[in-house]
Amino acid sequence: MRTPYDEKYAGEDYYWGFRPSRTCYKVLELMPPDRPLRLLDVGCGEGRNAVFFARNGYQVTAFDLSATGVEKTKKYAERVGVRVRVFQADLNSYRLQEDYDIIFSTGVLQYVPPHLRKELLEDYKAHTTEGGLHVLSVFVRKPFIARAPDAEDTAHPWISGELFTHYHDWKIEYLTEEIFDCMSGGIPHRHAVNRIVARKV
Numbered sequence: 001m002r003t004p005y006d007e008k009y010a011g012e013d014y015y016w017g018f019r020p021s022r023t024c025y026k027v028l029e030l031m032p033p034d035r036p037l038r039l040l041d042v043g044c045g046e047g048r049n050a051v052f053f054a055r056n057g058y059q060v061t062a063f064d065l066s067a068t069g070v071e072k073t074k075k076y077a078e079r080v081g082v083r084v085r086v087f088q089a090d091l092n093s094y095r096l097q098e099d100y101d102i103i104f105s106t107g108v109l110q111y112v113p114p115h116l117r118k119e120l121l122e123d124y125k126a127h128t129t130e131g132g133l134h135v136l137s138v139f140v141r142k143p144f145i146a147r148a149p150d151a152e153d154t155a156h157p158w159i160s161g162e163l164f165t166h167y168h169d170w171k172i173e174y175l176t177e178e179i180f181d182c183m184s185g186g187i188p189h190r191h192a193v194n195r196i197v198a199r200k201v
């Protein structure tokens with residue numbers, strides 16, 4: 001099955017580049033790899049964050065719906081000489097088989113329809129070790145921000161604050177809403193994003 005991201009990832013270039021997302025540094029700060037730590041990157045794209053974590057000593061597993069993204073993640077990891085266990089899966093049907101110390105995802109959970117969110121996050125929470133972290137970023141809808149010109153029909157932005165309600169029983173280490181400018185598709189527009197770092201206690 002070809003996905004819209006297979007088109008975006010088709011070239012030799014890396015669509016998202018190699019610079020890791022900002023929240024990767026929250027992981028280093030709050031759970032440094034001073035012992036073997038298993039990290040899952042959900043919707044890893046072309047691997048910029050997964051490879052960053054592997055380079056920094058985490059034991060990384062990653063998956064994405066895009067077969068091209070999976071191949072490019074593998075290539076990138078090989079090129080820099082780190083091990084990332086990466087496979088193709090649909091987060092809407094794939095359920096975790098093992099436990100992780102850190103579950104990380106950025107810019108992906110908008111592909112989970114609202115009726116699946118609670119069950120999905122319950123599965124991720126159940127497969128997180130005591131003291132482990134969830135580090136998640138989701139796009140949210142705000143009444144004063146127009147829909148992005150290149151928004152896909154398969155994306156379902158979250159309600160502002162919705163993500164946080166799933167972590168009322170965990171320790172919130174970091175919580176923010178940010179609005180930023182974007183030029184994707186060549187037309188200037190804005191996005192709003194909610195970010196959370198929560199710890200299982």
Ligand SMILES: C[S@@+](CC[C@H](N)C(=O)[O-])C[C@H]1O[C@@H](n2cnc3c(N)ncnc32)[C@H](O)[C@@H]1O
Nearest residue numbers: 005016043044045064065066090091106107111
């Ligand atoms: C905005 S990109 C973010 C990629 C990566 N997290 C990053 O920050 O570079 C969204 C990613 O979600 C993936 N994706 C979309 N729907 C998915 C699904 N149902 N299951 C798994 N991955 C999915 C896409 O293939 C794409 O790589």
